[in-house]
Amino acid sequence: MILVGRPEDIPLGEAVRVEAGFGSKVPIAVFNVDGELYAIDDTCTHQDASLADGWLEGCSVECPLHASCFDLRTGMPSGPPARTPVRTHEVVVADGLVYVRVTESVEAASVETAA
């Protein structure tokens, strides 16, 4: 698990990016939707944009470059140009701290989404 920080570090309607290296090979974005935390891979599956920079609306984040929307719960894109889902990760709050349990592989992520 990687440590993200304290819950109050992630304000309502905002996202924080955890850079690659802290227990994850790729950067991860953690979003606060009405007090509910969601973690996904930060890099858009279309090209090179950070989803933590995207526009949050409900449970969906709009990529800041070409506006594909990703569902934070499933990682699924709503439509082009993105074609593949982003990986979703489990968020764990323990002892007043926020952690992300990084989903190991893309396969694992899609099994989770299908379930």
Add this chain to the structure above:
Amino acid sequence: MRTIAVIGGSLAGISAARALREHGFDGRVVVVGAEDRLPYDRPPLSKEFLAGKAGVDDLALTTDADAGLDLDWVLGEAAAGLAPRGRSVVLASGREIVADGVVLATGARARPFPGDRISGVHTLRSLDDAVALREDLLAGGRLVVIGAGFIGAEVASTARDLGVEVTVIESDPLPLGGVLGPELAAVCTALHEDNGVRLITGTAVTGLAGAGRVREVRLAGGRTVAADAVVAGIGAIPNIEWLAGSGVDHDHRGVWTDAGGATNIPQVVAAGDCTFSYCPYSGIELRQEHWTNALQQPAAAAATLLGKSAIPARPTAPYFWSDQYGARLQFAGHRRPDDDVEIVEGGLDSRRFVAGYRRGGELVAVFAMNQPKLFGKWRRQLVAPAPAAARLS
């Protein structure tokens, strides 16, 4: 309607085909494309693909899901004529496609540098162009880019990354001044020199010289610049010549359409880089040679063709982005020369900022460098300029 022909197999074409199906059209959809391959994405051609960081597969615009659209692809064949009243399309081979509706999506082609063709001289529009250019860049040497617009600047930036010596020549005193205004154009222009690219402005190229292969570029005033390869990034020409005699209104600026993609001929609509369309946001007709327009305009055109209303509640502002020298540039809205410019976030020196353009106090356009998140915030505050008729002056 039983058959709809989509002419042009790129971003606007595939987007139109998808939109027809989304609107419930279950007849035959024939997509005619002059290129011998399925739709692919062009923006990476001057960026990741030219740099060797993305391959051909990464460019694909179609997905497995598109197989479910049940499209009839006719690839490697250009449309050569549209019969009056638009019911039939004749291909270069002589084959005829009879259709009840036609979507024009033939895009644009790069404007070639005038004169005889010599080797080592490139334009960049297609995948083949990018492959040929990359080969020349990998051979090393000196590249001269003619035109410091977005494509020219991106090619210069990528070539520099590949270790090529680059000179950019621009006839305007200030590149991008017409798009961004002098203050912000100057900030973008500075990126060239900061990255070791020589920029010569206010000077026109008069000719290219070399026996068999380009050797030098001649400038007005008699100067010459040595070159092993040349890229002309001097604009694009809409592919509309094939519409001569069709009765569809068009000129050198493109196919004329209204906001919904309708042309003057019923059952013929148009979208993407081949159009010169009324833009409800800007309040004028214009050709938007940008990716997002080619993605979105086809949805309106498809709705028009099928007789559905597609007028959005709020007009969306034109948008484009560019990546140069590691900087991400984003612009949305419509700028006029007399708009006021103000830095609303960050600072010019840090190269991380958002600038707003105001007209009569209203925010009509935004431009950002390396600030995608704040750009998104400001973009949502854009106000469509008041229609010209309501203006006092």
